[in-house]
Structure formats: C-alpha cells, structure tokens
Amino acid sequence: MTDNLFPPLEFKRLVIDSTLTSGYQIKSADINGDSLPDLIAVSTSLPEIYWYENPTWKKQILDAGTQANIDLAPHDIDGDQDIDLAIASGFSLGNSISGGYIHWLENIDFGRSWKIHFIDSIPTSHRLRWADLDGDGKDELVNLPIIGKGAKSSDYDTPVQFCYYTIPINPVDDHWKKWIIDSSLHMAHGMQLVQWPESTKWSGLTASFEGVNLFTSNVRSEELIWKKIQLGEGQKGIRPKIGSSEVGLGSLNSGDTPFLATIEPWHGDKVVVYYPRTGEELWQREIIDTTFRDGHALLCADLDQDGYDEIIAGHRGLGYNLYFFRFDLKTQNWNRHDLDRGGMSAAGLCLLDFNADGYLDIAACGSATHNVVLYVNQR
Numbered sequence: 001m002t003d004n005l006f007p008p009l010e011f012k013r014l015v016i017d018s019t020l021t022s023g024y025q026i027k028s029a030d031i032n033g034d035s036l037p038d039l040i041a042v043s044t045s046l047p048e049i050y051w052y053e054n055p056t057w058k059k060q061i062l063d064a065g066t067q068a069n070i071d072l073a074p075h076d077i078d079g080d081q082d083i084d085l086a087i088a089s090g091f092s093l094g095n096s097i098s099g100g101y102i103h104w105l106e107n108i109d110f111g112r113s114w115k116i117h118f119i120d121s122i123p124t125s126h127r128l129r130w131a132d133l134d135g136d137g138k139d140e141l142v143n144l145p146i147i148g149k150g151a152k153s154s155d156y157d158t159p160v161q162f163c164y165y166t167i168p169i170n171p172v173d174d175h176w177k178k179w180i181i182d183s184s185l186h187m188a189h190g191m192q193l194v195q196w197p198e199s200t201k202w203s204g205l206t207a208s209f210e211g212v213n214l215f216t217s218n219v220r221s222e223e224l225i226w227k228k229i230q231l232g233e234g235q236k237g238i239r240p241k242i243g244s245s246e247v248g249l250g251s252l253n254s255g256d257t258p259f260l261a262t263i264e265p266w267h268g269d270k271v272v273v274y275y276p277r278t279g280e281e282l283w284q285r286e287i288i289d290t291t292f293r294d295g296h297a298l299l300c301a302d303l304d305q306d307g308y309d310e311i312i313a314g315h316r317g318l319g320y321n322l323y324f325f326r327f328d329l330k331t332q333n334w335n336r337h338d339l340d341r342g343g344m345s346a347a348g349l350c351l352l353d354f355n356a357d358g359y360l361d362i363a364a365c366g367s368a369t370h371n372v373v374l375y376v377n378q379r
Contacts, residue, residue: 009304009326009337009377011361011362012375013343013373014375015371019370020043020365021046023371024043025042025070026040027039028354028363032111036055038054040072042069043069049061049062069087070089072087073129075139075141077106084106085104087104093146096149100122100123101118103118103119117172119141119176124145128141131202133164133201133224140167141176142191144188145188146189151186154239160182160186162182162204165177182215185210186208189245190205190245191204203215203216205248207247207263211244212234212260214231235268244265246262246296248298248299248311249300251309255307261273261311261325263313268295270289270295271292273285273286288334288336289323289325291319294315295315295316297314299362303360308329310324311324312325313325314339315346316345316367320343320346323338339362343369344373345367349363361375
C-alpha cells in the first residue's frame, strides 16, 4: 500500500548477529573513532557486552564483569574525545531490594580495552539516557528504575526514584552527585528525553502505570525544579496490565502537529497515538493496532524525509513482528507495514545513518529470536 501519494518506504534486512542470546537493548555510537556509527548491544542473560564495527560489523567482546545488563548509554564521559558507556546491570524485576548497579565504562584505546567505574546503585535501574538538562553545555545521565525499592508483583505499589547524575570534574575518582526528578511513578517502563515543541530545553517523557507524563524543568540556583504534566492516562484496568509501556514523540506536517506514540498497557498488545487538545486537557487517545504480544520496542522518526514521522514498533511475543506505521494523508489514518515479519522479537531499537546517505536506518535486537538486525533504508 502506498501512503501520502509518495513512493513506498522499503528496507533491506541485514543480519548483523544471529547468536546474541536474549538481546535487550541496542545503541549506536562511534566506538573506534573512525567517524562511522557502530552498534552496541546488551543481553539480560550474558555478562558480555558486544559492539559491532561498521562497516564490516565485526563482533567485538566487551567484558566489563557485570551481570544481568539491562541498558547502556554512549557518551564521552571523561572528555578525551572517544565514546564511553554508561551501563545499568544487576537487574531483576523479582528483586527490588538490591542490584541496579550504574557504572561507566572508560574507553581505552578506541574500543580495544575498557575500565569500569562505579556511579551508584538503585534497585531495578532500567533506562539510561544522556541530555543537557540544565543548559550548561554538559550532558547529565538520567536513570529511570522500573519499580520502587521493595515493590512486589503485581501491584508494584512503591514509587520509583526517577533521578539524574552530574558528571564530576574527575569522573573516575569523584562522587557523582544525584538529583531527584520525581518520586511518584509506578512501573515506569519507558522513557525518552526530548526537546519539546517550541522549547530549547530537554524534557522527559515517561510511560508508566500513570500513563504518559511530561517532566519539564526550571533552574533554581544550581538545582532543577521539575514539573510533572500528565498527557495521556494510558489503558485503564487492573494492575499490572494498565497504563503505558513505551513512549515516543513524533510530529506531522513538518513539525506543526506533535503526537505521542505508545505501547499499552505494560508489555501490552496495543499501539496507541495521542494528539494534543487545547488547554490542560489530556491528549486524545487513538488505538492504531491491537495485535501485539508482549509489545516492547517503539521509536518515532521521519524515515523518508517527507515531513511526517513514522512509528517503528515491535513485540517480543509469538509472531515476532516488527512494523512501521505511516500516516496516510488521504484517509488521515495510520497504515501498518511489515519491517520484519516473524524474524524479530524486538526488545530494543535504535536509529542510525550507517552509510551516510542522509536517511535513517533501523537497528533492532531480538530477545527470543537471539539476533541483531540492521534494516537499511532504501530511499
């Protein structure tokens, strides 16, 4: 089916790794300093972290000595012009009392060796992101645990400690100061840091039992004061199958019309789009798909540069499907297209322009399918 009277959007499937057991998250960064974006992946069942060298995609082992790795966030932490990694490990949803270790891995000699440094420990630390929250020209590390300390299934009624860390002058030896953003969310599974429309500041979007919330900040002395605004209430029901699980910010008509895309409820079966309403009202909720099994990965991006963002979303459960949704100007509906039918139990997604052709490509790692796949944009 052709959307928007524009040519079809097509991708070439390139298998990078077919042996990554229980892959969970994948990120892109230039690890070896050759100006090409590489891929880095973590598995919940393997201690090793792997990075794949562009353009050969040679698999490199990064053994940091961690276990139960759940997320990573690339950044030049020590300012030496190479990419280091922040990593969350020691994850177990069944253990909200201990674990949740946050380390940073110092890149020694452009990916040939690494040194691990401790930052903090918050049980069930689950999502890590970098952004310059306070506008000082230096990025902060944001940490969103999935459940609060001591929380138990299935109510998970202890709130999450949503926080961030500032990089100290000496990140190896100095203490990383922690700042609290919020302590009111429950089962906070998804997070994106975004530049909100008509704002130059970075804001946080979260997907939790409380649906979708936007966190904006103002500077008071050295401390950021955060405001929480609920945009969508998510799916109603009985815990734990309520709220929102993943969230992304997109736009239509070259940025004139923002929208939110989510997977709902937690690890749910639905892809949902929210559109803004006037005033302080919750955004209008539209369900665009109800076929997911254990929905887990979602991003928004303009893949064909037509001014309208697509939604990329997949599920880990049987079927193992990864799709993109494209907005149809004629019908004003979202049309679903196969990106990978049956071959990707998408746990994590990232975007990169691996061949510098000006169009974004998609990388995914599959938990049940045990693979890393690059979907090469054919535009």
